[in-house]
Amino acid sequence: MVHWTAEEKQLISGLWGRLSVEECGAEALARLLIVYPWTQRFFGDFGNLSSPTAIIGNPKVRAHGRKVLTSFGEAIKNLDNLKGTYSQLSELHCDKLHVDPENFRLLGDILVIVLATHFTKDFTPACQATWQKLVGVVAHALARKYH
Amino acid sequence: MTLTQAEKAAVVTIWAKVANQADGIGAESLERLFLSYPQTKTYFPHFDLSKGSAQLRGHGSKVMNAIGEAVKHIDNIRGALAKLSELHAYILRVDPVNFKLLSHCILCSVAAHYPSDFTPEVHAAWDKFLSSVSSVLTEKYR
Numbered sequence: 001m002v003h004w005t006a007e008e009k010q011l012i013s014g015l016w017g018r019l020s021v022e023e024c025g026a027e028a029l030a031r032l033l034i035v036y037p038w039t040q041r042f043f044g045d046f047g048n049l050s051s052p053t054a055i056i057g058n059p060k061v062r063a064h065g066r067k068v069l070t071s072f073g074e075a076i077k078n079l080d081n082l083k084g085t086y087s088q089l090s091e092l093h094c095d096k097l098h099v100d101p102e103n104f105r106l107l108g109d110i111l112v113i114v115l116a117t118h119f120t121k122d123f124t125p126a127c128q129a130t131w132q133k134l135v136g137v138v139a140h141a142l143a144r145k146y147h
Numbered sequence: 148m149t150l151t152q153a154e155k156a157a158v159v160t161i162w163a164k165v166a167n168q169a170d171g172i173g174a175e176s177l178e179r180l181f182l183s184y185p186q187t188k189t190y191f192p193h194f195d196l197s198k199g200s201a202q203l204r205g206h207g208s209k210v211m212n213a214i215g216e217a218v219k220h221i222d223n224i225r226g227a228l229a230k231l232s233e234l235h236a237y238i239l240r241v242d243p244v245n246f247k248l249l250s251h252c253i254l255c256s257v258a259a260h261y262p263s264d265f266t267p268e269v270h271a272a273w274d275k276f277l278s279s280v281s282s283v284l285t286e287k288y289r
Contacts, residue, residue: 030267031271034267034271035271052267052268052271055267112251113251113270116254116259116262117259119259120259120260120262121259123259125175125178125179125182126182128179128182128252129179
């Protein structure tokens with residue numbers, strides 16, 4: 001089980017309370033698809049992904065980004081039981097979606113960068129370190145049921 | 148992996164701004180690296196890594212200067228960083244995985260300081276550029 005200090009919990013909830021899940025989720029997924037275009041392989045039915053402008057404006061990208069980040073919010077509410085929280089999602093990503101877990105790490109790092117652009121100087125090195133830990137354990141929990 | 152003309156332009160444009168605060172951004176990137184990825188400190192047992200240390204600032208400066216050189220010679224990064232490439236291969240021997248970690252931290256610092264400039268397209272161009280730099284620095288490893 002992962003241990004979180006009081007300071008880490010504060011750095012997580014403090015930032016989470018100030019962000020728009022819809023905006024940040026949409027932006028994180030869009031950046032993933034733009035910066036690492038091979039990740040588009042999972043979204044063949046999303047329509048127009050032919051340019052950064054198309055990706056950013058794509059309503060399916062926005063909706064899915066929001067879904068993904070909403071799920072992240074569940075992790076934050078259940079920091080002491082990430083394994084349980086993500087058990088079914090892990091099975092889904094392996095058995096139905098066939099997503100290489102490396103993509104969870106890529107998206108986690110993209111989310112960190114999105115946070116940096118939104119919170120600028122408040123996104124201190126200490127804050128980043130806590131969020132890197134969080135995205136790391138979420139990625140690990142999502143990969144846990146792979147076989 | 149080659150950079151398109153648009154990507155090169157994006158790199159050069161942002162660099163013009165970053166260069167003004169290069170030292171600070173370099174030191175901050177290293178601070179982010181050591182806090183997020185403590186294992187990277189193993190390469191600096193001889194350094195005072197506390198926040199604001201002269202060595203941290205000096206080394207951050209060195210790293211950013213090298214990146215500046217790569218930007219200046221963006222059409223021939225291999226030529227511009229040939230000596231550094233040898234240094235990393237034969238003397239420093241930093242494990243290749245760490246270049247990704249430092250690149251990510253540099254992107255975080257730039258994103259935090261220039262949020263409105265760090266659009267998705269600029270982000271993609273810089274990620275690709277730093278990836279090219281990392282490739283050049285590790286290409287003589289074996």
